[in-house]
Every structure is written in structure tokens, then in C-alpha cells.
Amino acid sequence: MNLLLRNRFLGTKVLAVAVVAVVAWFLPYGLDTYGIHVLNIAVVFALLAVGLGLAMGVAGQINLAQVAFFGIGSYALAIFTTSSGLGFWVSAVLAMLATALAGLFVGIPALRVQSHYLGIVTLGLALAFTNWVTNAGIAGGAEGISGIPVPPLFGVDLSNEYLYYYLELIVFALAVAFAVFLVRTALGRRLRAMRDDPLAAGAVGAPVPVLRMTAFLAASVYGGAAGVLYAGLIHYIAPETFSVANMFLLLAMVIIGGRHSIVGCVVGAIVLSLVREALSDFSVYAQLGYGAVVVLMVVFAPTGLAGLPGRILGVLRRRKTGERAVLGAFRPYGTERTVAGGALEISEITKQFRGLRALDGVSLSVAPGEIRGIVGPNGSGKTTLFNVISGIYPATGGTASFGERVLTGRRPYQLSHLGLARTFQNLRLFGQLTVEENLLVALDRSPMRSLWRYVLWPVGVWRHERVLRREAAELLDRFGLRDFAGAAPKSLPYGIQRRVELARAMAAKPALLLLDEPAAGLNGQEVGQLQEIVRSIRDSGVTVVLIEHNMGLVMSLCDRVTVLASGGVIAEGTPAEVAVRPEVIEAYLGDSFDAAEVVRAVEEEVAP
Numbered sequence: 026m027n028l029l030l031r032n033r034f035l036g037t038k039v040l041a042v043a044v045v046a047v048v049a050w051f052l053p054y055g056l057d058t059y060g061i062h063v064l065n066i067a068v069v070f071a072l073l074a075v076g077l078g079l080a081m082g083v084a085g086q087i088n089l090a091q092v093a094f095f096g097i098g099s100y101a102l103a104i105f106t107t108s109s110g111l112g113f114w115v116s117a118v119l120a121m122l123a124t125a126l127a128g129l130f131v132g133i134p135a136l137r138v139q140s141h142y143l144g145i146v147t148l149g150l151a152l153a154f155t156n157w158v159t160n161a162g163i164a165g166g167a168e169g170i171s172g173i174p175v176p177p178l179f180g181v182d183l184s185n186e187y188l189y190y191y192l193e194l195i196v197f198a199l200a201v202a203f204a205v206f207l208v209r210t211a212l213g214r215r216l217r218a219m220r221d222d223p224l225a226a227g228a229v230g231a232p233v234p235v236l237r238m239t240a241f242l243a244a245s246v247y248g249g250a251a252g253v254l255y256a257g258l259i260h261y262i263a264p265e266t267f268s269v270a271n272m273f274l275l276l277a278m279v280i281i282g283g284r285h286s287i288v289g290c291v292v293g294a295i296v297l298s299l300v301r302e303a304l305s306d307f308s309v310y311a312q313l314g315y316g317a318v319v320v321l322m323v324v325f326a327p328t329g330l331a332g333l334p335g336r337i338l339g340v341l342r343r344r345k346t347g348e349r350a351v352l353g354a355f356r357p358y359g360t361e362r363t364v365a366g367g368a369l370e371i372s373e374i375t376k377q378f379r380g381l382r383a384l385d386g387v388s389l390s391v392a393p394g395e396i397r398g399i400v401g402p403n404g405s406g407k408t409t410l411f412n413v414i415s416g417i418y419p420a421t422g423g424t425a426s427f428g429e430r431v432l433t434g435r436r437p438y439q440l441s442h443l444g445l446a447r448t449f450q451n452l453r454l455f456g457q458l459t460v461e462e463n464l465l466v467a468l469d470r471s472p473m474r475s476l477w478r479y480v481l482w483p484v485g486v487w488r489h490e491r492v493l494r495r496e497a498a499e500l501l502d503r504f505g506l507r508d509f510a511g512a513a514p515k516s517l518p519y520g521i522q523r524r525v526e527l528a529r530a531m532a533a534k535p536a537l538l539l540l541d542e543p544a545a546g547l548n549g550q551e552v553g554q555l556q557e558i559v560r561s562i563r564d565s566g567v568t569v570v571l572i573e574h575n576m577g578l579v580m581s582l583c584d585r586v587t588v589l590a591s592g593g594v595i596a597e598g599t600p601a602e603v604a605v606r607p608e609v610i611e612a613y614l615g616d617s618f619d620a621a622e623v624v625r626a627v628e629e630e631v632a633p
Contacts, residue, residue, distance in 0.1 A: 035198050049194060053187050061186050067298035068193045069255045074278045074294035075204050075287055076247025082284030083175040083208055085220025086239030087144035089272055090131045093154040094245045096267035098124045098252020100158060103170040103262055108163065113176040113257065121249045128245020135237040139223075151272060159264045169263030176257045186258070193254055195252055200247060203288045207243070207479060210490050211469045216240060218455045218466045225453035228415060229467040229533055230441035239476070270312070274301065280330050281322050285457065350512070352521055353505025354469025355558050358565035367428020369537060369568060374423035374433075376409055376592075383409040385592040386423070391585075396559065396569045398583035398600075400576070405589040407572045408450055411539050415447050416440045427537050428569075440484045442470065446535035448526050450542045450572075454514040460525050461510040464497045467532035497532070504558075520551040527558060538562060540571035544578050580604065 028221060053061055073095055080088040101123040102496040105116035134146040158164040165171075175184045176192075176237055183189045207213045218226040219236050222553070227233045256262055274297065280292020304311040322329060369391035376384040384406045391397045399407050412418040413423050416437040425432040430443050446467075455463050471489065478485045501507045504524055514522055523543065539560070544552050552575065559582060565571050573579050579586060580600040589608050596606045 031163045046198075053119075053190055058186070061190055063299065063302050064462055065178065065186055065190055065193060066255075066302075067295045068190070068197050068276065069251050070275065070298050071256070071294035072197055072200055072247055072254070073275055074282070074290040075201060076244040076251070077275060077279050077292035078284055079204060079216075079247065080240045080244035081279065082286070082290070083213060084216040084236065085223075085542045086132075086135055086237060086240045087140070087147065088131075088241065088244055089144050089148040089276070090151045090154075091248050092267050092269070092272040093131075093151040094124050094128060094248025095252045095255070095561055096154055096158060096262075096264075097127050097245075098249035099143055099256040099262045099267070100164055100170070100252075102253050102256045103165075103173050104163060106174055107170055107172055109613070113174055117176075117253045117257075119248065120253055124245045124249030124252065125242060127241075127477065127626075128248075129238060131245070132238045133184075133242030136234050148269070148272075152269065155219070155264055155267055155269070158267070165263075167264060167442050169261060171261040173256050173260045173262070175260070183257070188257055193258075196250065196254065200250065201287060201291065203479075204247075206483065206486075208287060210479075210486050211465070211471060211493065212239070212476065212479065215456065215469065216463075217458055221455040221457050222453050224437075225449070225455065226415065226466070227437035228441060228447055228449075228453075229529060230438050230470060231466060232436075232438045235238075235473045239473075273290065274315065277319050280319050280329060283331030285328055286331035289329050289478060292330060294325060298401045302421055311364075316386060350508035350523070351421060352500075352509075353507060355417040355505055355554060355561070356503045357557070357561035358503075367430075369415070369425070369427050369570065371410075371425045372423055374413055374425060375412055376406075376418060377421040384413065384421075387589070387592070387594055388423075389587050389594060389597065391568060391570055393568055396563050396571070397583045398579040398586040399570060399572045400579055400586060401589035406592040407589055408541055409542055409592075410589070411447060411570075414443050415445060440532055441535075441596060442537035444534075445539070446530040446533040446537070447539035448530050448541055448543060450545070452514075452519075452521060452522055452526055454526055454529070456513065456515050459511050460506055460513075460514055461494075461497050461501065461515060463525060463529050464475055464500055464532045465493050467529045468493050468496050468500075470534075499533055502527055504531075519546050520548065523547060523551070523555075524558075527555075531562065535567060537568045537570070540569065540573075542572055542574060544573055544575045552578055555610060561587065 038199065050081070052064070056064060072555065073091060076094070077088060077091045080091070098120050102113075102116050103325060104434065105111045105119055106113055109116075109487060111119070126614060129541075131147060131150055135143055138146060146318040159167050170204045175182075177183075181188055183192060188274050208217070215226065215236055216233040216239070218229070218231055219233055223233050226236075255266075278297045280293070282291070283289025301311060304314075342542075360544035369389075371389050374384050374387045387410060389397075389408070401407055409418065413420050414432055416432070416435050416439070420433045423433070427443070427445065432440060432443075435443070435500070455466065458466070497510075498507075501510050504527070506521070506525060506528060509517060509525075510519065514525055517525070523546070527540075527543065530540075543559070544555055547555060555580065559569055559571070571583070583600060585598060586596075586600050586603045587594055588606075596603050596609045598606075
């Protein structure tokens with residue numbers, strides 16, 4: 026049934042695309058000269074909006090320099106064609122390269138700052154560009170540059186705006202198709218995962234710094250293409266076209282249309298371009314109107330117009346999921362998955378937060394294939410130790426290694442590719458991705474240097490995509506999540522979300538798995554299922570280290586236990602040995618803790 030519905034939905038989408046293509050092709054026949062000019066400008070802004078949507082909506086990078094990329098493409102083309110005497114298409118290529126370099130430059134601050142700070146920085150760069158072109162002699166100053174030649178194209182007279190529209194339409198269609206292709210494949214999932222939770226994205230192997238630069242590069246390429254088309258259409262450029270006012274108009278287009286949707290960005294850009302032209306005699310009131318609509322959309326429909334159908338379908342899907350979906354049984358790993366790993370060696374790890382020493386010379390050794398429990402009172406440094414091992418925090422002192430691989434000093438995504446995976450104390454699933462997509466992000470082990478395939482060998486990208494989806498289907502079946510593959514994680518019960526996070530960690534094919542309070546919030550039955558899953562993971566050859574406050578789980582599951590207090594190790598040994606240590610009872614278990622009961626429970630657990 027699901028396959029039938031999916032095929033029907035796909036057929037509907039193909040039909041809708043075909044109808045839109047036919048309408049777009051024949052649209053000029055019903056327009057006068059003024060109408061086709063307005064439409065040409067709308068297509069340029071739609072191309073700009075797609076680039077901004079990729080950076081801001083898909084990748085989550087606040088980019089207020091998109092209008093500067095637009096200007097760099099236009100001005101570079103104008104300067105190369107009028108001052109340097111180069112041909113239009115050669116100049117266009119050089120303009121695109123110049124814009125791409127500008128995109129990489131603008132993306133540098135994204136490596137250090139995020140959120141509104143990044144918006145302020147990129148807005149400052151856009152203002153700097155406008156100021157430069159207004160005063161630079163080579164850019165024509167406030168008067169701009171005129172005399173930009175008509176692009177030659179096999180004898181087609183592109184000075185005719187009707188014919189120029191078809192050039193724009195072809196470029197625009199290719200650009201939108203590429204953007205949709207990017208978003209729906211591995212790179213797009215990584216970008217969306219980074220948008221939802223950059224910390225978790227890095228932990229599952231997504232190279233966040235490179236992805237941030239990639240987002241700005243993509244935005245700049247689309248901005249450059251729009252600039253080239255605009256200069257070839259108007260034959261004249263001036264600073265006011267690339268003003269901050271137009272930047273905020275472009276921002277309104279993306280927000281109103283739907284920043285998470287490429288189609289939404291296109292719809293928002295075209296609709297607002299036409300509305301702006303219709304209200305050209307009331308520009309002041311129009312600006313107020315745009316602002317009011319943006320505020321209303323952010324508050325009441327943050328996903329924009331394009332997100333409304335998805336929200337409605339999501340409500341209906343959740344109702345159906347609640348009625349039909351069932352959490353399946355976990356299928357244990359067999360001998361077909363044997364991981365070769367070494368010992369985890371932690372030597373004198375220290376972590377200082379200004380005046381607070383969270384870890385003070387922690388040392389421990391975990392044998393290959395062992396389940397090691399780490400316990401201790403709140404504030405003892407357990408999660409800090411995990412964060413140091415997994416690269417989230419740099420160590421102040423000491424080292425950690427797994428086999429022959431040094432862990433300290435590396436970024437989280439590098440450690441993921443070396444075989445380390447982890448879960449988090451507070452769930453960090455990618456909320457805007459489905460359960461299946463959460464797993465697909467972790468399954469993707471491809472290096473960023475393979476991105477050339479998106480431009481030169483898209484067939485290879487599709488083949489890789491099919492392989493990933495087969496692996497995701499197998500993993501969904503193993504963890505009993507098949508019925509929830511298309512659901513948003515936040516719509517699921519807490520216990521199922523915990524299992525999704527564990528499945529995502531195993532999607533990375535780790536040799537070392539760190540579990541931070543995996544039983545938190547689970548009921549008794551779910552804790553029993555967790556025990557089964559963790560034992561199976563260990564039996565497949567994975568070394569498991571877990572932080573846990575559920576002492577019954579720790580005592581029955583772990584081979585050895587390490588106890589932390591005040592940032593240091595106070596005890597280590599088997600569960601039965603640790604449970605009766607006076608310092609452990611005093612620091613963590615409490616005077617009311619019955620050590621004899623724990624010893625008996627452990628003995629019963631290990632008895633044949």
C-alpha cells in the first residue's frame with residue numbers, strides 16, 4: 026500500500042512539473058513588452074532566491090550577502106566586457122569564478138560565528154560591497170556601468186526580451202533541477218542535518234566546517250548566475266539595484282515562500298516580484314506590507330507557504346501512524362558483522378573550564394569487546410569525559426586513543442570516520458528529517474572531495490543513493506523501525522526516539538560506541554529491550570562504554586564499572602566489587618543502598 030501511494034504521489038509530482046513547464050514555455054505569448062520585462066526580472070530574483078534558500082533554508086546559514094553576490098556577478102561581467110574588451114561568455118565564466126571566490130570569503134566567518142552574529146557579519150560585507158561600487162572608479166561610481174553587450178547565441182537575437190526569456194528559462198530550469206537534486210541526495214541531507222543540529226551532525230560524520238563553506242559557495246554561484254543574466258538583460262547596472270532594501274526584499278521572498286523548500290523559494294520570489302511591480306506607485310506602503318507579512322509568516326507559518334501542505338499531511342500522517350505503526354522486535358546482530366577494534370586507553374585526561382576543573386587526571390582502560398559502565402553523581406564529569414573523547418571539547422591535558430588511533434585533538438566528524446559513534450544525554454535527532462533520513466546521514470561515509478560528482482557525474486551520486494537506501498532499509502528492519510521510516514522523530518514516543526538514536530549511531534558502523542544515559546526516560550520493558558540491543562552490539566565486536574544512572578541496568582549489563590566523583594576516578598572493577606566499596610557508597614550510592622542485594626542480583630544475572 027505504501028509503495029502504491031508513493032508511486033501515485035510521484036506520478037502527481039511529475040504531472041505537476043510537466044504542467045508548469047508547459048505553462049512557463051507558452052507564457053510569453055500572452056504578455057506585452059512590459060509584461061515580459063517584469064517576468065524576466067522575476068526569473069532573475071527567483072534564481073537569487075534559490076541560492077539564498079540553499080544557504081539559509083537548507084543549510085541554516087544566515088546569509089545577508091546574497092545581494093552582494095548578485096552585484097559581484099553583474100559588475101564583474103560589466104567590467105570584463107566594457108573595460109577589458111572580453112567576450113560576453115568568457116566574461117560570464119570569469120564573473121562566476123569571481124563570485125565563487127567571494128562566496129568562499131564570505132563563508133569564512135561561518136566557521137567561527139553562527140546565528141544572528143553571522144547575519145550581522147554578512148550584512149556588513151554586503152554594505153561594504155555597495156559602498157565600494159558607489160565610490161570606485163572602475164565600477165562607474167554612483168552612475169554605474171552602461172553599454173554591456175547583448176550575449177551572442179548562435180545568431181539568436183537576445184536583445185529581444187521574448188527570446189531572452191527562453192535563455193533565462195533554460196538556465197533557471199537547470200539551476201532548480203540541480204538544487205532539488207542536491208537537496209534530495211546525500212549532500213543535501215548533510216546540509217539539512219547541520220541546520221537542525223550541527224553538534225549531532227558532526228558526531229555522525231558530517232564535516233560541518235566544509236559544509237558551511239559549501240553552503241556559501243552554492244549561494245554565491247546562484248547569485249553570480251543571476252547577476253550575469255541581469256546584466257545581459259538590462260545592459261546597464263547601478264549601485265541601487267544591489268541595495269540593502271533589495272536584500273531584505275529577497276529575504277522576504279524566501280521566508281514567505283518557504284525557506285526549507287526550493288519550490289517555495291521560487292514561488293515566493295515570483296509572487297513578490299509581481300506584487301512589487303503592481304505596487305510600484307505605493308513603494309513605502311509596500312515595504313511596510315512586506316515586513317508585516319514576514320512577521321506573520323515567522324510567527325504562524327515558519328515553514329512558509331510551501332510548508333503548509335506538508336504540515337497538513339504531517340498531521341494526517343501522524344494520525345495514521347498512531348493507528349497503524351508498530352515498533353518491531355530488534356533483530357540481533359550475527360557473526361556477519363565483526364568489527365576489528367583495539368582497546369580504549371584514556372591517560373590522565375584533564376578538562377579545565379576557566380576556574381572549574383571538570384576532569385582531573387582521569388585514566389582508564391577498556392578492553393576490546395567490553396561493556397564498560399561509567400557512573401557517578403551529577404557533576405562528577407561523566408558527560409564531560411564523553412565530550413572530550415568524542416572531540417566536542419578539546420582536552421586541557423592528557424590523551425585518549427582507541428587501538429592505534431589517537432582520539433584527542435580531532436574533530437567529531439573525523440572521529441566518526443575513525444569508528445567512534447555516540448548518543449547524547451538529551452536526544453539530538455534531526456527534527457526536520459525523517460527517521461530514514463536520520464539513518465541515511467550517518468550511513469553516508471563519502472568524503473567531501475567527491476562533490477565533483479554532483480556536477481560531472483550525477484549518475485554516480487544516484488547509484489550511491491540507492492546503496493545508502495538499501496542499507497537504511499536493512500537497519501530499519503533490524504531495529505524494528507520500518508513503520509516509522511517516513512515519520513518525523515519528534516512525532517514519535519520518547520522510547521522510540523531513543524531507539525532511533527541508537528540505530529543512527531550504529532548506522533555509522535562504529536568500533537567504539539559511547540552511550541550517554543541510554544535508559545533515561547524508558548520504562549521497564551524498554552530497559553529490557555535496551556539490554557538486549559546493547560549485548561547484541563557488543564557481541565558483534567563493538568566496544569561499548571555507557572554512562573547510566575539506572576544502577577540495576579549497570580550492574581546486570583556491564584562487564585566492568587568505573588566510578589567518577591569530583592572529576593576523578595574513585596573506584597573501578599566488576600559490578601559486584603564496585604558495589605561494596607565504601608567510598609562508592611558514600612559518594613554515589615548512598616547509605617540506604619543495599620550492596621548485598623546488588624551482589625545477589627549480579628550473581629543471578631551471570632549464573633548459567
